[in-house]
Amino acid sequence: MHEPIVEFQNVSFSYGSRVALQHVNAVINKGDYIGLIGPNGAGKTTLIRVLLGLLKPSSGNVRLYGKNIKEFKDWHKIGYVQQKATTFDATFPVTVEEVVAMGRFAFAGVGRPLDHHDRHRIGDVLKMVGLDKVADRRVGELSGGQQQKVFIARALASDPDLLILDEPTTGVDVRSQHEFYHFLHDLNVHHRLTLVLISHDTDVVSTHVSRLLCINKTIMDHGCSIEFLLPSHKHNDVKKNEQIFKRVRHKH
Ligand SMILES: Nc1ncnc2c1ncn2[C@@H]1O[C@H](COP(=O)(O)OP(=O)(O)O)[C@@H](O)[C@H]1O
Numbered sequence: 001m002h003e004p005i006v007e008f009q010n011v012s013f014s015y016g017s018r019v020a021l022q023h024v025n026a027v028i029n030k031g032d033y034i035g036l037i038g039p040n041g042a043g044k045t046t047l048i049r050v051l052l053g054l055l056k057p058s059s060g061n062v063r064l065y066g067k068n069i070k071e072f073k074d075w076h077k078i079g080y081v082q083q084k085a086t087t088f089d090a091t092f093p094v095t096v097e098e099v100v101a102m103g104r105f106a107f108a109g110v111g112r113p114l115d116h117h118d119r120h121r122i123g124d125v126l127k128m129v130g131l132d133k134v135a136d137r138r139v140g141e142l143s144g145g146q147q148q149k150v151f152i153a154r155a156l157a158s159d160p161d162l163l164i165l166d167e168p169t170t171g172v173d174v175r176s177q178h179e180f181y182h183f184l185h186d187l188n189v190h191h192r193l194t195l196v197l198i199s200h201d202t203d204v205v206s207t208h209v210s211r212l213l214c215i216n217k218t219i220m221d222h223g224c225s226i227e228f229l230l231p232s233h234k235h236n237d238v239k240k241n242e243q244i245f246k247r248v249r250h251k252h
């Protein structure tokens with residue numbers, strides 16, 4: 001049984017005269033692990049900002065957990081790690097634990113001090129992402145991969161049901177990326193989190209997710225075309241491209 005938690009119904013959005021989204025129709029079901037892919041400027045971040053209620057569609061409608069977005073109140077269910085969260089000033093005196101605690105404040109509401117339950121949850125989340133040993137370290141001292149986990153931990157601290165990651169591996173080295181995708185898989189399968197992973201890196205993402213949504217202002221209805229999926233086609237690595245295409249086709 002599919003349980004739709006996000007529904008985009010004919011959503012269009014323009015920044016002034018610049019059209020960013022055109023008649024987007026898509027559904028995200030509970031338990032999905034979706035790769036939202038498309039070239040730079042395709043409207044990926046815009047679509048997520050519409051989902052989060054930060055931008056209002058010019059036309060069309062968004063439904064969250066079966067409710068019209070205007071009536072939706074359970075924002076703590078949706079965790080969001082924004083693009084380029086890894087750029088962090090190394091000298092900024094904030095610890096891992098403090099950043100993760102911010103996720104808890106968002107949940108508790110500003111003004112309420114963190115209680116025993118909050119502290120417990122922060123500890124759990126730090127363990128979950130493997131940062132419990134570095135809880136007191138400054139975020140800026142950590143590697144790119146570890147910093148990314150700090151921001152994910154912050155999102156997880158509010159107990160989301162849906163976690164959206166916008167280009168999370170930008171600036172993360174290949175080895176940490178591998179570990180990172182393993183971690184996401186674990187969140188999806190063992191912690192039953194619905195994941196949306198945004199990326200322009202089709203190759204890597206297609207190997208990890210269970211469903212691809214291809215966007216270029218609109219969502220490609222019939223899956224992703226080979227030209228769309230494989231901008232690297234031009235770069236003559238034909239064999240590799242064929243492998244990716246087969247893998248992705250298999251998932252559709
Ligand atoms: N704040 C903004 N004001 C005007 N145009 C914007 C703004 N943000 C994004 N755009 C434009 O909207 C289009 C989609 O951008 P974006 O959603 O950021 O794409 P992606 O995340 O896929 O790279 C691009 O053409 C971009 O230049």
Ligand SMILES: [Mg+2]
Nearest residue numbers: 044045046083
């Ligand atoms: Mg973007």
